[in-house]
Amino acid sequence: MxxxxxxxxxxxxxxxxxxxxxxxxxxxxxxxxxxxxRNHHLFQPLLYQVATAGLSAPDIAAPLRHILRGQRNVEVRLxxxxxxxxxxxxxxxxxxxxxxxxxxxxxxxxxxxxxxxAYFGNDAWAEHAPGLKSLDDALGIRRRVLMAFERAEAADDPAERAAWLDFAVVGGGPTGVELAGTLAEIARHTLKDEFRHIDPARARVRLIEAGPRVLASFPPELSDNARLKLEKLGVEVVTGHAVETIDGDGYVLAGERVPARTVLWAAGxxxxxxxxxxxxxxxxxxxxxxxxxxxxxxxxxxxxxxxxxxxxxxxxxxxxxxxxxxxxxxxxxxxxxxxxAGRPAPPFRYRDMGNLATIGRMAAVVDLHGFKLKGLLAWWFWLWVHVLFLIGFRNRLLVLINWAWAYWSYQRHARIILDDHDDESGDAAAP
The missing domain is CATH 3.50.50.60 (FAD/NAD(P)-binding domain)
Known part of the structure; x- marks a missing residue:
């Protein structure tokens, strides 16, 4: 045939x-x-690491043609x-x-x-509060975050400087928690001693969740632990309130106008x-x-x-x-x-593997059908699972090396600011 x-x-x-x-x-x-x-498969669970300069784009993505090169019955079309x-x-x-x-x-x-x-009918917010679904999104967020510190360094007006150092993450699910925790680490550790006119550690990182608690899909015990860990990192956690509006100068929360030049969307x-x-x-x-x-x-x-x-x-x-x-x-x-074969297909049955979320350095929460982990052990489990499911030996090796470097040095190797039209290569993100 x-x-x-x-x-x-x-x-x-x-x-x-x-x-x-x-x-x-x-x-x-x-x-x-x-x-x-797009020409690549993306490991989305680690996309926030690209957005926060912990990993470069090729670490978590691989060309589809390369992945499927040995499968003779498939053709890839871009x-x-x-x-x-x-x-x-x-x-x-x-x-x-x-x-x-x-x-x-x-x-x-x-x-x-x-x-x-999804911006719940407020699509105009997208311009001012980008979400995180693709490598383009991640590189745009990374540029926005790093440029905020640069603009704060150059600002003469104290109010303008404060607005550049005010970060808000909207949405308290795993992506929002991971983004907020990592932003706090960047401000308090990664950028230490690198600026002359600002103290990055004075940046305010706020996580906003409309529901009663962050990580709502986790058991309350782990949700509460995540909140405590975030607050220990310096994140201000706000629950029970939804943002009312977002524009280029800030947002409104509980009737209060907050000047903030960097708002990130992880809510829907x-x-x-x-x-x-x-x-x-x-x-x-x-x-x-x-x-x-x-x-x-x-x-x-x-x-x-x-x-x-x-x-x-x-x-x-x-x-x-x-x-x-x-x-x-x-x-x-x-x-x-x-x-x-001319026969009926069986019904789909989802096998729930549990929930995992990382909060920051050596902090995570894991829920495996009632078996709960938190802290360092959960972080190691989270790391092992994510590295295991990356596609390609090269990706796993690079991620392990980069995480080991970040663990010992607090540095994030991919802190390269790209223009909107630039692409990222593996070489461009060298330490």
Missing amino acids: SANALPHVVIVGGGFAGLWATRALARDRVRITLIDR GEVTAIDADARTVALAGDDGADDSRIGYDYLLLASGATH VAASPLGALLDVPRDRAGRVRVEADLGVPGRPEVLVAGDLASIEQDGRPVPGVAPAAKQMGAHAARAIRARL
Whole structure:
């Protein structure tokens, strides 16, 4: 059978769900086209480390073509899907000018394009409070954070200097906690003795959570421990209040105007806009409501996985975390295999691996189904898990070296300020 006669599986998204599905189909008699807007797979759980100068971009990302170079049944296409014709079973890709450039037919389609930022109807805030979902986001945040200290150093007006040294992180989930803790470490340790007109340790780092506690998905005991550790690092933790507005000069919280030039967003996510291209039910976050086997209602040849999929298990939604995305990707491959064999696919069952979050140097919290860890032991466990799941030996080695260096020196090797149009290479971030 010629390659073109094989069933064609189109997978949109090279994140955890898309990549795990692609790999799971490596031995099947199908031809796969993997489409992504970017040429790399990103290990998102460590993205905040790039944003805070602990790691450089190549440490947590790898080219999709390199990852899949040995898988002969897959072709990688760089592009953005702009339309889906479910009746004709085709997807349209955008050209450089934004117009439809080509159409790709499929026998089976897996949508795994992930999530984007959600500002709860206040999209104008995005310009002033960037979120963290991509390497571009991380490099932009890193530039914003490092430039804040530079602008404070150059400011003559005390009020302006204070505004540049005021940092706010909105959202008390794992990303917000990790960002706030690391910002406090940078201000109090990494930048010590490097400036002549400011004391970086006097910077205010504030973590704002609208709910009653940070890390709400963790048991209260670990949530309280995380708050104490953050406060010990110098983070001001504010709970029970939501920001009312954000602009270029600061934000309003509990009716009080706070001058702050650096506000980072970690409060909400929304599904990729790709789900809107299907005429199927979606939830309030824009995620596609899928069947038990991850298929789209009325379209068994179309499946959705990862952060774009909305599915409940035991009365609760499956969380938008990396382990769930990996498991969904692998299950989507099984579902496609079952359809090819003419048999029904089994229902997806998420296996909860527990929750982990790091707070700062030698501080983390871990919840493994009631088995709780905190402090140094939890930090070592968190480090081991994240290094273990990085793709590629080179990435694991670099991350270990960089973390060992940061542990002993408090230094962050990637403190290079790039212009908005610059790309980061491994060499550019040398100590």
